[in-house]
Amino acid sequence: MQIEQTALAGVVILTPQRFGDDRGWFSETWNAARMAAAGLDFAFVQDNHSMSGAAGTLRGLHYQRPPHAQDKLVRCTRGAIFDVAVDIRRGSPTYGHWIGVDLTAANGKQLLVPKGFLHGFVTRAPDTEVQYKCTDLYAPDSDGAIRWDDPAIGIDWGLSAAPILSAKDAIAPLLADFDSPFVWEGAE
Template sequence: MQIEPTALPDVLILTPRRFGDGRGWFTETWNAARMAEAGLDLPWVQDNHSFSAAKGTLRGLHFQSPPRAQHKLVRCSRGAILDVAVDIRAGSPTYGQHVAVELTPENGRQLLVPKGFLHGFVTLMDDTEVQYKCTDLYAPQHDGAVRWDDPALGIDWGTTAPILSDKDARAPLLSQIGTPFRWEAA
């Protein structure tokens, strides 16, 4: 597994090694023992799978607040997405900053989005499927969202008129919600 840092030190790109032959390829998307050796000892408890029919579908920016906060490991298994993580940990030197990474089945990349970060993605192709692991179960009472086009975040999604859920269309600005997360220096 190749592990690459991003501009936000806690957000990582994980690219599993592929073993291929004439039939295709095989890969381990997560190996708990190997990842623990690399300092990523994460207890995955829920796997999610989303399908978006149309290019330009935007899901996010979402978070789950403590005590039910989640790490997420995101990959695209069909189509393509621009996957975005935004630091919303109060006191963090990278507060309000984001990274955007293209995930496709071909590049095999996965984005590790830690607790304390907003997460969202926009589909770059029709018929896109995204799969992600979470370290806590979905808890509706701890579910939160921030507007995808919050000007303070300055995210270039590659579209100005995405397809949104009602929830995402009504999401508040980051300045309107504050943050339930605190940055702790390592």
């Protein structure tokens, strides 16, 4: 597995190796022992799977606050997405900064989004499926969102038209109105 660090400490791109033959291919997308040896020690407890029918569907920017904060390992198993992580750890030198990665069924890349980061994605193809593992169970009382188009964050989603949004995402607050429960605890 190729492990690539990003400009946001803790956010990592994982590219599993694919082994192919005339039947197709096989890929190990997570191996707890190998990942722990590489410094990525996560105990995933919930798997999620979403399907978005239309290209231009935007989900995010989401987080789950403590005590139910989640680390997420995200991959696209059909179609294509532009996947985004935003640092929301108070005191972090990269607070409000974002990175984006193209995750497709073809490239097999995965994005590891740790606690203390917003997560969101926009679909680039119709009938796109996204699967992600989480280190805590979904807790509605801990669920939150920040505006996908917050000018203080300035994400370039690569959209040519308005995205398709949920009602929750359409009215999410701005980062400036958010009192982050996440605190930066390390050197970068």
